[in-house]
Amino acid sequence: MxxxxxxxxxxxxxxxxxxxxxxxxxxxxxxxxxxxxxxxxxxxxxxxxxxxxxxxxxxxxxxxxxxxxxxxxxxxxxxTLESATLQFRAKKQDDQNRYAVSIPIGQYSAYDVKPTCGLASDTKIIGMVDDPRYFSDPEHVKACHLWFGSGFIEYRIPNYLVGKQSVRSLSISLEICSEAPHYNENWPSDLTFYINDTCLGAWTCPGDFGAVKGVYTPSWWKLGTQHGLLKQITVDSEGSYIDGIRISDRTVQDLAIHYGDDIRFRISAPETAAHSGGLSMFGKQFGNYDQDIQVYVAY
CATH class of the missing domain: 1.10.10.10 (Winged helix-like DNA-binding domain superfamily/Winged helix DNA-binding domain)
Structure with a gap:
């Protein structure tokens, strides 16, 4: 934050x-x-x-x-707050040169996941747990919580640029954590982030949080994981950051964002990572933050 x-x-x-x-x-x-x-x-x-x-x-x-x-x-x-970055010198941006979109976590466009895995809406588990086929179930768009042991999930961010406009910065905010059977608060997971197949860098989540119930997690949910950490990924003309900490030198100019093409955002939990601890994601009505994937594009 x-x-x-x-x-x-x-x-x-x-x-x-x-x-x-x-x-x-x-x-x-x-x-x-x-x-x-x-x-x-x-x-x-x-x-x-x-x-x-x-x-x-x-x-x-x-x-x-x-x-x-x-x-x-x-x-x-x-x-509930895990971390916060104080920004003393705010970047001033014209509101007319910025747009925001909110993407429900169930509205992914591509996936390749392995168990443990599953999806849940605010009222029920969607399909069967530990069966990746249900990530294609039409009800997946209603998911407020999803998890997998390894693999990736990808979203399409709408690109509203016209003419010769170009992106100055891209910021994505989402609630995530590791994925352990039941839960394990000491369960590191190396998560890697991509825009248009360009790797922005990786972050190691410390655990899968289930000891304390999520603020917005429904009362019927009993499977362990309760909430994640709110992370903000930012790419600008100087580099890529998570919560203000540089993770790579990849800039917005490296992302090949062009007029007419959606912006593809992928989160990967590689099976070959040093800490292969999976991924859990939380949207509205689940976890500690009542939000979906929030995207801000400045141009």
Whole structure:
């Protein structure tokens, strides 16, 4: 997640101006905790801790859920934000020279996957798990969650350029993680990203997350993996980046984006990778972020 340092993001930035809120983040990094446990660990009243929790929740750094307890209900706090990059020098772009599209994760255009694998909508599993044939089932377009042990999935990004217009930058935001049987939070996976068959670089996901229920994951889902990490892939005239960290020298000029041709985006979990840990993807109504694949094209 990229955060521009400006007045519009004060709610997020103010969270780090308090020793108490930093300590809450440190405590929740170890495990989910309720308000009472946080208050006892910090030496403050529950009322004070609740106010700090509300600020962290408003900034989408943590989430809370109300669960039954022996004395009514209690609020459990979860740390959900994995990382954030502060952008001090924002790139100013004319809104008229930029377009955005949202691609549901089930609307892929090509695939080649191996088990463990499967698809799920917000209401049910689509077809049968561990049978790649169901990735061709007509209902695959309804998928809000998909996973596979190795292989690739590819999407077509619409190209709205006209005339001599050319792409200045391309940014893709999506929620992903590894894929282990059931789940394993220490399960690294080397994931490689391509645009029009040009390799942008790779990123190693640390695990397959199932210990804490996803904020938007449906209550009926019991198969293990609950959420992923929100990652932002950016390509511009200087190189390729994930969350602001350079992964290669591939620039937007290397991507062969031409008028009239769709932009093909592929994510690969190679069986031959050093960490062959598969891929899980999450769209709206699944995981920790209620979004599909978000694409921004500046030209």
């Amino acid at each position: 990229n955060i521009e340092v400006n007045s519009q993001n004060l709610k997020f930035l103010e969270c780090f101006a308090s020793d108490t809120r930093i300590k809450i983040i440190e405590l929740l990094n170890e495990r989910p905790m309720n308000i009472k446990d946080l208050a006892e660990s910090l030496g403050f009243s529950s009322a004070i801790v609740t106010k700090h929790v509300q600020k962290l929740e408003e900034a989408f750094i943590i989430t809370t859920e109300s669960v039954p307890s022996t004395r009514g209900r209690q609020k459990i706090c979860h740390l």
